[in-house]
Amino acid sequence: MRLLLLGGTGEARALAARLHPDVDVVSSLAGRVPDPALPVGTVRIGGFGGAAGLRTWLRDNDIDVVVDATHPFAATITANAAQACRAEGVPHVVLARPAWPPGAAIVVDSDSDAARVVAERGWERVFLTTGRSGTRAFVDVDAWFLIRAVTAPESSSLPRRHELVLSRGPYRVGDERELLQRWRIDALVTKNSGGDMTRAKLEAADDLGVTVVMVDRPRLPDGVEVVSTVDDAVRWVSARR
CATH class of the missing domain: 3.40.50.720 (NAD(P)-binding Rossmann-like Domain)
Known part of the structure; x- marks a missing residue:
């Protein structure tokens, strides 16, 4: 075969x-x-x-x-x-x-919808984990972004105010909780990728009462x-x- x-x-x-x-x-x-x-x-x-x-x-x-x-x-x-x-x-x-159960997350259909929610809610500090291709939708959003990706997005796809962290999972809940607290994160934006490699950020956000915006799967x-x-x-x- x-x-x-x-x-x-x-x-x-x-x-x-x-x-x-x-x-x-x-x-x-x-x-x-x-x-x-x-x-x-x-x-x-x-x-x-x-x-x-x-x-x-x-x-x-x-x-x-x-x-x-x-x-x-x-x-x-x-x-x-x-x-x-x-x-x-x-x-x-x-x-x-x-897929991950959405729980209390705000579920949206696309990166653009997620960017609209962030802009409407007026969050100041956002943890963005939608991957290198998912940052473009947030370029014009007036917020500060902590962006985590495996490889760096193109500079033209990055919001004006941001910190870029390049890393690959798996991640642990304690480390994710510390990250959210250290960077004073108001909201987490993620795609519903599922699996265990990056699930810890959802548990950490739930522990700290950080709002989650989750892009639904195609x-x-x-x-x-x-x-x-x-x-x-x-x-x-x-x-x-």
Whole structure:
């Protein structure tokens, strides 16, 4: 069996390790993060050229099955994979880690909606954890931002008043609580990425009464099969060998 694993997440790396070497896994990374954590097995980096390009790549590389274990907000590649696999008749599953329960968070549909809420509420000091591509919506918001990301956003995408912290999880609740207190944070803005790597900030915010604005996940394409754990993905692949 030859499997294309659309990756870039901890779940994708864990799945590649579980399947290797019994399955010929080709892990594909988008290439947006310098020095990414690499999975075991064959790795390709870069895009496919949309759904049509991915369809051709599947055919040219004799791919038997596809597992999409990309980030929950990687909506474009997820849509392209669903379309390409449907057209080629290639079995395809999305490994989507469970979303965080929103609790008392203000749930919005987009980064732009989150920026509007921040502006309307008039918060002075905001912890922004929407990733390097999520800062652009906040450029014109009159607030001070503590921005945490794995890689630095482009300078043109940064708000005028900010502090940039580059780091990668996992994070601990105590450390997150100390960070929120040290920087006197009024509100936390995050995407509903799910998983344990960055959940601690939500617990810390709840402990301190810091308001959370949470960007909801994009909808998955209609008709796709979904599993929620690496174990489930292993079983799905095994059933097709």
